[in-house]
Amino acid sequence: MLQQTQVITVIPYYLRFLQRFPDINSLALAPLDEVLALWSGLGYYARGRNLHQAAQLIVSHHGGEFPRDLAAIQQLPGIGHSTAAAIAVFAYGGHCAILDGNVKRVFARCFGIDGYPGERKTETLLWQMAEQLLPREKIQGQIESYTQALMDLGATICTRSKPQCAACPLQPDCVAFREKRIDKLPTAKPRKPLPQKETVLLLLLWRGEILLEKRPPTGIWGGLWCLPEMPLGENAAAYCARHFDLRAHPLPELPPLDHSFTHFKLRIYPQPLQVVTHTLAARENGAIWLTFEDALGAAIPTPVRKLLLPIYNKVCL
Numbered sequence: 001m002l003q004q005t006q007v008i009t010v011i012p013y014y015l016r017f018l019q020r021f022p023d024i025n026s027l028a029l030a031p032l033d034e035v036l037a038l039w040s041g042l043g044y045y046a047r048g049r050n051l052h053q054a055a056q057l058i059v060s061h062h063g064g065e066f067p068r069d070l071a072a073i074q075q076l077p078g079i080g081h082s083t084a085a086a087i088a089v090f091a092y093g094g095h096c097a098i099l100d101g102n103v104k105r106v107f108a109r110c111f112g113i114d115g116y117p118g119e120r121k122t123e124t125l126l127w128q129m130a131e132q133l134l135p136r137e138k139i140q141g142q143i144e145s146y147t148q149a150l151m152d153l154g155a156t157i158c159t160r161s162k163p164q165c166a167a168c169p170l171q172p173d174c175v176a177f178r179e180k181r182i183d184k185l186p187t188a189k190p191r192k193p194l195p196q197k198e199t200v201l202l203l204l205l206w207r208g209e210i211l212l213e214k215r216p217p218t219g220i221w222g223g224l225w226c227l228p229e230m231p232l233g234e235n236a237a238a239y240c241a242r243h244f245d246l247r248a249h250p251l252p253e254l255p256p257l258d259h260s261f262t263h264f265k266l267r268i269y270p271q272p273l274q275v276v277t278h279t280l281a282a283r284e285n286g287a288i289w290l291t292f293e294d295a296l297g298a299a300i301p302t303p304v305r306k307l308l309l310p311i312y313n314k315v316c317l
């Protein structure tokens with residue numbers, strides 16, 4: 001949950017999640033829909049899907065016990081090298097090197113390493129460094145303290161902006177401090193403007209209910225319930241007749257909604273339609289009619305929530 005998301009945002013989600021899924025088995029047995037519903041609003045839904053899948057793999061391949069071996073932990077969906085190493089260190093005292101974003105920053109500054117840490121060459125160098133710096137002797141509790149100290153140093157002292165060098169134990173040896181290059185290290189990501197995409201989301205209204213469609217399991221909003229999507233420039237009524245076998249009158253368009261993903265920006269044109277007749281049963285072909293209340297409680301992405309809430313509160317339409 002904390003990947004790309006701040007602690008303060010995560011806490012209520014984390015507590016609700018643990019209350020519903022207190023152990024691996026309960027998570028593995030739950031339907032994905034329920035997992036994603038508890039994730040709804042947190043974004044980056046691949047994390048929720050991976051977590052669910054990981055729980056199922058632990059049950060089917062590891063007898064319900066979280067694996068201890070670094071390679072086995074890393075095989076679980078959604079767990080990269082550094083996260084697997086951190087789990088191995090803190091849960092089992094494994095002698096493994098970590099390299100999260102904060103640690104990369106500390107190493108890049110302290111050892112004066114140029115190059116964007118996301119590039120393979122720089123990252124390989126940083127990993128080598130992380131391995132070499134591991135405490136040699138295996139004294140009980142030492143690897144945990146070392147790893148925690150490294151993470152804390154990056155999170156609280158050697159912060160991205162305004163690092164507290166005066167309080168830093170690495171200051172006497174720090175290359176960036178000595179050479180006054182703190183603001184230059186680590187090297188920033190080469191900038192590329194995010195591509196802009198556009199789409200139409202259809203708000204099909206039928207006797208106080210709205211039509212939602214299940215997204216394919218991968219891709220953006222994978223596995224979530226979403227408003228039907230239509231390519232820009234299509235005739236909404238004709239599209240609905242073709243795809244959902246229903247008759248509907250377009251209502252006045254709502255203002256566009258902008259949403260940013262990590263790799264692109266999306267401009268959504270919401271098109272409400274009043275359904276006159278339809279033949280779609282309550283749940284058919286991955287589509288479902290839901291009351292607004294139920295829709296808002298389902299696993300829906302944030303922009304869909306933003307579109308449904310004002311209608312539910314009768315602010316618009």
Ligand code: SF4
Pocket residue numbers: 106109110157158159163164165168169170171174175176177182
């Ligand atoms: S001296 Fe400053 S720049 Fe260097 S590691 Fe410490 S906090 Fe970071």
